[in-house]
Structure formats: structure tokens, C-alpha cells
């Protein structure tokens with residue numbers, strides 16, 4: 001552990017899942033060759049897009065909610081230290097214990113120690129991005145502790161010895177017959193007559209996990225929100241596995257990024273509307289649990305875990321906060337709407353991004369958590385079409401942050417007097433996104449960022465890569481206002 | 497377990513990193529709150545109850561209307577319909593006696609014991625029509641969280657005046673220091689090819705008994 005010198009500290013190498021094994025263009029090219037994968041992803045994103053659009057249209061105050069969400073999160077980050085200290089006080093008053101983890105290694109050590117202190121060797125887990133980010137399951141396994149993922153998709157991923165490919169529906173790259181095969185092969189005690197009917201598959205998971213839920217004494221979760229003013233932790237879910245993990249064990253350990261705070265209980269009224277509609281396209285997800293420390297009911301009887309531990313995780317978040325343009329990415333509520341509208345994600349799927357955070361949000365979050373040199377190709381994994389901004393419930397300007405990170409990368413390369421990296425060159429060619437001249441022309445026309453760069457003169461002389469390969473040879477007129485998404489919808493006949 | 501020396505050092509360092517990241521700290525703009533907070537309809541109005549029912553049914557819950565002097569009979573008939581094979585039923589420890597005096601009250605059963613019950617009956621703390629959401633807060637007529645989680649059928653009695661229109665109105669009626677469970681339809685998954693399957697780990701059936709005075 002280094003001592004603090006005032007410089008931003010990124011997520012350490014060698015632990016967790018924020019870095020891929022290969023640069024985005026190479027991984028993307030392989031993914032593009034996989035037709036089954038592309039078909040599954042295309043179907044999933046189109047379905048969720050349509051559901052989201054329908055429930056968003058039901059609210060006539062959607063834009064006001066987005067503006068409120070953006071403002072609340074932005075203000076929270078500017079007082080993050082005060083809010084965190086308040087959260088710690090409240091959780092402690094309510095009988096919980098708060099732990100602080102500078103990075104993935106420290107968080108893994110804390111959780112491992114807490115589980116060991118219970119004497120247990122098995123834990124049940126509810127889907128959590130933070131614990132995937134830090135590679136908690138692997139750390140526990142090294143300590144001889146088995147972690148059972150209980151979200152159906154996570155279970156499919158875990159039993160398939162696979163990686164998640166989408167934040168919301170992590171097993172979306174698998175179809176029903178693949179899932180059936182995985183269950184038949186890996187699930188102890190499964191009915192050999194199991195069919196590939198989704199209901200039968202879900203019931204097989206119910207039977208398999210119920211034994212675990214009823215007997216396992218330690219639960220591990222993430223959190224969607226924590227309310228600083230009241231010390232209330234909030235988890236949204238659909239299947240009831242979250243309630244099982246949060247309620248039945250004797251010990252509950254929650255790992256949460258330090259950016260997941262909201263200051264007041266009232267603030268939640270905004271996010272409990274924005275998140276479900278943006279995420280699963282539901283008015284409200286089936287279950288939301290809110291709890292504090294260890295609960296005792298009015299008659300003195302206990303309710304839920306006796307021991308509650310909250311682990312607050314930095315792992316590159318303070319480094320992200322240090323960047324005035326990039327810090328807005330910490331406002332993300334992990335809804336995955338930006339993925340579902342992204343033409344690049346739709347074609348490559350989540351694995352190509354290397355990190356547990358795929359899609360547009362991953363392209364701006366992972367490089368900031370790790371330092372841009374460790375994820376140098378991700379800021380180029382976009383056509384800057386702006387669909388992600390339009391979909392984002394907290395109005396994160398992902399295209400601008402992408403451009404900002406590209407500039408940072410190019411600056412670093414210049415300072416180091418290096419030639420452009422292979423990924424910058426590959427992305428400049430960008431044959432995989434811009435595979436036809438028509439598409440290419442439309443993509444650059446639609447670039448919101450290009451509009452901004454054009455300024456008052458109405459001419460653009462430099463564009464960030466991959467478009468720089470083209471604008472380098474001549475000035476480009478400032479593109480008209482039709483966005484790539486509009487063009488995409490108009491030319492491909494999909495609901496926008 | 498108390499905070500250890502190492503996490504104290506970690507806390508100081510993280511707070512220090514935040515302060516240094518924020519530098520001179522620009523003042524934050526107050527958040528605009530011009531979204532809809534109050535609903536157009538009064539709590540418990542018949543338009544709201546219709547909306548609430550519509551939303552619940554859309555998410556595959558069943559809704560059974562009754563009046564305050566027929567709650568017990570309605571719950572009995574719901575249970576008879578939804579548990580045709582029979583099976584034992586549990587109630588929150590202080591469910592009103594006049595509702596279902598014959599049903600076993602929760603006395604702190606273990607999770608495995610709860611698994612032997614086919615159904616559970618509770619009241620609720622508040623509900624929102626716009627999203628079809630019911631909230632339980634651990635009050636004696638609702639019980640601890642486990643009892644509405646392990647049995648396969650949850651019959652929830654909602655009184656008309658508990659139904660508000662919007663999510664902001666719902667939250668303003670709740671006490672955030674209590675253990676809260678927000679329920680919007682039975683559990684569901686869409687993890688396999690996006691095909692929705694109702695009823696995974698929580699109760700696979702949610703029946704709402706909606707009581708008008």
C-alpha cells in the first residue's frame with residue numbers, strides 16, 4: 001500500500017476485472033465473427049430498448065427527473081467526504097460496522113477476514129458490480145471459501161465458467177439450449193429430463209439455490225444506493241435472490257463503491273423512478289430492499305442478519321473524481337440503458353470491452369479507474385453518436401468524456417514521444433464500425449462531439465481518432481443535427 | 497467487530513484523496529425538483545384504486561376487492577382458490593385477530609420451518625398506484641422480512657387509504673430506519689433470452705386483497 005502523496009491513485013493491476021487480455025479492436029473483431037452472439041445481443045438490446053421507451057413515455061416529467069438526478073449526483077460528488085462520514089456515523093449508530101478499502105486488494109482482504117471470523121466456508125452472493133470489479137470470488141476461493149452466485153444470469157455465468165457480457169442481463173450471450181447444457185453438466189442434483197423451456201430452467205435454479213439460501217450463514221451484496229442522512233442501504237432486484245441473501249443469513253457484508261451515495265431519503269424518490277424504467281424497462285422492479293444496521297422489530301425480535309458490515313471501496317474512484325470532466329461518470333447508476341442503445345455494443349457484445357463494465361459506460365469508466373494507459377483502446381470504442389447521452393437517466397455526457405479521454409491518451413503518447421499506439425491505428429481504420437461508406441458518412445455527420453468541436457467557424461480541422469484519419473486530409477463541414485441514433489432508427493427500421 | 501487500525505488509515509487516506517481531488521470545491525447547484533411529487537388523485541380515491549389494480553394485474557399479481565367487514569372471508573376464499581391442494585398458512589405475529597383468528601401467528605420460525613408453510617398473510621405499510629408497488633416495514637401486522645419471502649404464496653391486505661399515487665408520496669409515508677421491502681408483482685426473471693418467467697425465489701404468487709371501508 002503506497003502512502004498518499006496527493007496524486008490520483010488508480011485501481012491496482014493484477015487483481016479484479018477492469019482490464020481485458022487484449023485491446024478492444026482485436027476482441028471486437030473476434031466477437032463480430034460470432035454470429036450466434038451477435039444475434040442474441042441484437043435481440044436482447046432491441047427488446048429492452050422497446051420496453052424502456054414504452055415506460056419512459058408514460059411519465060410526462062421524465063426530463064425533469066433526469067435533470068434532478070443529474071443535479072443530485074453532481075452535488076453529492078462535490079461533498080463526497082462529508083456524505084461518507086455521515087453515512088458511516090448513521091450505519092454505526094444503527095448497529096452496523098463500516099470498513100474502508102483503498103483498493104481491490106484491501107477490500108478482498110477485509111471481506112475474506114470477515115467471512116473467516118464467522119467460521120463459515122460458504123457464502124451466498126447477490127449480483128454486484130463492485131464485487132466483480134475487485135475479483136472477490138477468486139480472492140475468497142484462494143482462502144478456501146466458496147461463493148455461490150444466486151442471480152439466475154450470474155449462476156449461468158458461474159456454472160458455465162464464463163464472463164458476464166451485460167450489466168443487467170449478464171448471460172445474454174447464451175441461448176436456452178446452451179443454458180440447458182450448462183445446467184445438466186454443472187448443477188448437482190438436476191433433473192436429467194430438464195428441457196430448454198425458460199420456465200423449467202428457472203425452476204431448476206430455484207430448487208438448486210433454495211437449499212443454499214436456507215442453510216448459508218453469510219450473505220454478500222452490493223448496493224444500488226446508500227442514503228447518508230439515514231444510513232439506509234438500498235438494493236433493487238427482480239428474482240428474490242437478493243431478499244434471500246439480505247434477509248436469511250446471520251452475517252451480511254455489503255461492498256459498495258464510494259460514489260453510490262445519495263444525501264437524503266427524499267433524493268431516492270428520483271432514483272427509484274429513473275432506475276427501474278431505464279434498466280429493465282419496468283415501472284418498478286419486483287423487489288427493492290432497504291435496511292440499515294442490524295434490525296430489531298417493535299416487539300424486540302430480530303429481523304434479518306445480526307451482523308452487518310459495509311465495505312466502502314475506492315479502487316480508482318477518487319482518481320476519477322480528480323478529473324473535472326471525467327468525474328461525471330461517477331454519477332452512473334448502472335442502469336445499462338447506454339449499452340442497449342449503443343451501435344458498437346450491439347455489434348460486439350460486452351466481452352470485447354475486457355472489463356466488467358462494458359458498453360459506453362465501460363468505455364469511460366474503466367480507463368478512469370485504471371488510468372487511461374491500461375485501457376487505452378476503450379475511449380475509441382465508440383462512434384460518438386450520442387445515443388448514450390440521450391438514454392442516460394442522469395444525463396452523463398459520455399461522448400464528451402470519450403473525446404476528453406482520447407485527448408488525454410494522445411497527450412500521454414506525445415509526452416512519451418511514442419508513435420500512435422496500435423489500437424489508435426486500428427481504430428482509425430475502424431473497419432468494424434464503419435464497414436460501409438454510407439455508414440461511415442452518416443456516423444461522422446451525426447457526431448455530436450464534432451458539432452461541438454466545430455465551434456463558431458463551422459469548420460472542423462481536427463477530429464479525434466478514429467475520425468482523424470479522415471479529417472486529417474481535409475476540413476470537414478460541421479455535421480447537421482440528426483443524431484446517429486436517429487439515422488440508425490430511420491435506416492434500420494428499429495424503434496428509437 | 498470494531499474498525500481495525502488498517503481501515504482507520506484507509507479511511508483517512510480515502511477522505512484525503514477526495515479532498516485533494518475536489519480541490520477548491522465549486523459550490524453545488526441546488527437540484528431542481530419540478531418533477532411530479534404529489535399525485536393528481538387523493539389517496540384511496542376510486543380512480544387510484546383502479547390504477548393500482550391495473551398495474552398489479554399487469555405484473556401478474558391477482559387483486560381481490562372487499563370491504564372492511566369481509567376481509568377474513570375474502571382472504572379465506574383467496575387461499576382456497578390459490579392453494580387448491582391445501583397446505584399450512586402463516587400470518588404476521590399481530591395480524592388483526594378479527595381477520596383470521598384460526599391462522600397460525602409467526603412466533604419466530606427458522607427459515608427451514610418457514611419453508612413448510614405454503615402461504616403467508618400480512619398487512620402492508622403503504623402502496624403506490626402508479627407503479628403497482630406495496631411496501632412492508634416490519635410492523636407487527638406485517639412481520640419480519642423472512643415470513644413474506646420463504647412461503648410460496650403471499651396474500652397482502654391493502655387498505656384503500658394506504659394507496660397513494662406517486663413514488664414521492666410513497667417514500668414520504670415510509671420510515672427509512674425500518675427494514676423495508678418494496679414489492680411490485682411476484683418475483684420474476686428475464687435472464688433467459690429475455691423471456692419473462694414469473695416466480696423465481698420469492699413467493700411465486702402474490703395476491704392483493706384491496707379493502708375499501
Ligand code: SF4
Pocket residue numbers: 278331332333334335336337338339361388391392393394395396
Ligand atoms: S452511464 Fe447512464 S445510461 Fe449508462 S449505465 Fe450509467 S446511468 Fe445508465
